[in-house]
Each structure stands twice: as C-alpha cells, then as structure tokens.
Amino acid sequence: MGKEIERKFLVRDNSYKKVCSGKLYKQGYLNSNPERTVRVRIVDNKGFLTIKDKGTGFTRSEFEYEIPYTDAEEILKNICEKPFIEKTRYIYNYMGYTWEIDEFHGENEGLVVAEIELDNENDTFSLPEWIGEEVTTNYKYFNSYLKNNPFKNWDK
Structure with a gap:
C-alpha cells in the first residue's frame, strides 16, 4: 500500500527561486x-492518475x-x-530533504505553499528561511478544496 507522509507550510517569500526552476x-x-x-x-509530457484518502x-x-x-x-x-488547478512546482533540496513549492495560478493566484515528504511522522527537519506558518492539517490548503473554494475568494 502506498503511503504519503507530508507536512505543508505557507511560503513567506520567493527566495527559493534563486536556486531552482519550476514546471x-x-x-x-x-x-x-x-x-x-x-x-x-x-506535467511536461506525462500524465498521472492519483488516488488519495483523507x-x-x-x-x-x-x-x-x-x-x-x-x-x-x-x-x-x-x-x-x-475548474482545474494550475500551478508551477519548484523542487528545493535543503539539508537532506526535498521541498516541493507550489505557486498557484488562475483563481488561486497569490497562494504559495511548500510541502516536505517524510519517511516517518516523527522525522525532524530544519526549515528554510522562507518557510512560514504550518498548514498541514488545514483542509483549506488541500488542492481538492481550492478547486471549489479558490484563494481569491478567501477573507485575508
């Protein structure tokens, strides 16, 4: 069975773009x-089908x-x-971990989140300087939620 262990954070600035490019x-x-x-x-010239649970x-x-x-x-x-979700994803390697930074477009323009995938829920890791508030368990930041409740409509 496939398992995904990840943590999700808001991004404070775009300094990650100095060292990586996006797709x-x-x-x-x-x-x-x-x-x-x-x-x-x-993504590029590849297609993917993904199934996830809560x-x-x-x-x-x-x-x-x-x-x-x-x-x-x-x-x-x-x-x-x-509607669809469109975003540019940047890959950033930091202190032994890979961060995926998603910069959203269209109705979700202005939202940028970073995810780190872990081997274990108890893994410890250092945060890059551009990482902000953790939103891992906040359903509002799930892509499936953003589809029907775009970031542009949120009270900021």
Missing part, C-alpha cells in the same frame, strides 16, 4: 471529496500511476470536474 502542473479531479480524492495530472495526522494513503499523456489530456478535457 507547470495542470490537474483535474474525478472526485474532489476530501475523504477520497481521485485526480488526473499533466488520512490521519500527517499520513495518507496515496496511489499514483503514470498514464499515457493523450489519455490524461482527454480525461482532463472531457471527464474531470471543473
């Missing part, structure tokens, strides 16, 4: 219910499979719930 991600949901999400994602603590079940790019395009266009 555009486009994703749509076949099911955006937080209890069990099913999404299709396109999980407990910092751990969720996650199953991800590469699918043909043309299938992913067709599913996004004709089957997925609208």
Whole structure:
C-alpha cells in the first residue's frame, strides 16, 4: 500500500527561486471529496492518475500511476470536474530533504505553499528561511478544496 507522509507550510517569500526552476502542473479531479480524492495530472509530457484518502495526522494513503499523456489530456478535457488547478512546482533540496513549492495560478493566484515528504511522522527537519506558518492539517490548503473554494475568494 502506498503511503504519503507530508507536512505543508505557507511560503513567506520567493527566495527559493534563486536556486531552482519550476514546471507547470495542470490537474483535474474525478472526485474532489476530501475523504477520497481521485485526480488526473499533466506535467511536461506525462500524465498521472492519483488516488488519495483523507488520512490521519500527517499520513495518507496515496496511489499514483503514470498514464499515457493523450489519455490524461482527454480525461482532463472531457471527464474531470471543473475548474482545474494550475500551478508551477519548484523542487528545493535543503539539508537532506526535498521541498516541493507550489505557486498557484488562475483563481488561486497569490497562494504559495511548500510541502516536505517524510519517511516517518516523527522525522525532524530544519526549515528554510522562507518557510512560514504550518498548514498541514488545514483542509483549506488541500488542492481538492481550492478547486471549489479558490484563494481569491478567501477573507485575508
């Protein structure tokens, strides 16, 4: 069984961009219910199907499979719930850990979050200087929530 152990944080500034470049991600949901999400994602010329549960603590079940790019395009266009989530993802290596920084576009413009995947919920790690508040358990920062409740509509 696939497991994902991750922590999620807001990002205070874009200094991470000095040392890494990003890739555009486009994703749509076949099911955006937080209890069990099913999404299709396109990155570069690859397609992916991902299934996740709500999980407990910092751990969720996650199953991800590469699918043909043309299938992913067709599913996004004709089957997925609208609107899509579009973001640029940056990969930042820091003190033995890989951080994924997502800069959202469109209706979620202005939101930037960073995630770190861990081997164990009790792993200790250092935070880069641009990391802000932890939002791991705040459902508002789940991509499946952002789809129907875009960041631009939040009370800031």
